[in-house]
Amino acid sequence: MSTPFVFSGQVMVAILALTWTVAQSQSITGNSTGLLVKGLCPIVKLAKNFNTTSFAGSWYRVGGLPNYEERSVNCTIYNYVDTGSGFFVESTGVARNGDPTIQNKTLVTVTPGIARYSTHVRDIEAEMVVLGTDFVTYACLFTCYNFQGTHKVMFAWIFSRKSTLSRANIALCQKHFVAVGVPINNLRGTYQGPKCGHQ
Ligand SMILES: *[C@@H]1O[C@H](CO)[C@@H](O)[C@H](O)[C@H]1NC(C)=O
Numbered sequence: 001m002s003t004p005f006v007f008s009g010q011v012m013v014a015i016l017a018l019t020w021t022v023a024q025s026q027s028i029t030g031n032s033t034g035l036l037v038k039g040l041c042p043i044v045k046l047a048k049n050f051n052t053t054s055f056a057g058s059w060y061r062v063g064g065l066p067n068y069e070e071r072s073v074n075c076t077i078y079n080y081v082d083t084g085s086g087f088f089v090e091s092t093g094v095a096r097n098g099d100p101t102i103q104n105k106t107l108v109t110v111t112p113g114i115a116r117y118s119t120h121v122r123d124i125e126a127e128m129v130v131l132g133t134d135f136v137t138y139a140c141l142f143t144c145y146n147f148q149g150t151h152k153v154m155f156a157w158i159f160s161r162k163s164t165l166s167r168a169n170i171a172l173c174q175k176h177f178v179a180v181g182v183p184i185n186n187l188r189g190t191y192q193g194p195k196c197g198h199q
Pocket residue numbers: 031
């Protein structure tokens with residue numbers, strides 16, 4: 001069984017020839033900003049050598065969990081600006097109604113050298129972590145917050161320095177996501193094709 005990576009409702013690439021055991025996640029259709037799942041957020045262990053300077057710059061969103069927090073749904077590019085205490089992130093792209101959109105976000109370093117940032121999802125304080133990156137090709141990001149003591153709201157993103165990303169790197173992110181309980185069947189590709197007008 002392969003896991004489909006879906007773009008705009010269509011299967012884009014079947015990535016892995018492995019069967020991923022999707023955590024017993026009971027996705028609830030709800031009114032949350034991200035993916036609402038039963039259970040509590042995991043405690044994510046991270047390496048201690050994260051280089052903020054190397055992570056700065058532009059990242060294309062090649063996929064992730066759909067969420068209602070981001071205004072941009074297509075052609076999304078993030079610009080990570082190193083603030084010395086984390087990042088200022090400006091997102092540009094195309095909104096659901098087809099209009100260009102800009103949104104920004106502040107990420108504040110919790111412990112220097114560790115890719116754990118505090119941020120806000122609307123009014124809720126949440127953590128954003130970089131689960132994996134090689135700084136020059138790909139990055140896998142994750143945010144989670146607990147909700148009403150019984151559920152968690154999850155966000156996940158696959159970033160690339162280019163508008164495309166190899167299957168192997170997408171698969172690396174999927175492994176990271178599985179480890180923190182992201183139901184990877186819910187991952188969707190983000191359109192980054194010619195209509196985006198990237199160079
Ligand atoms: C969904 O959220 C909106 C605003 O965030 C709120 O006005 C509405 O009442 C909520 N609906 C439900 C069913 O919780």
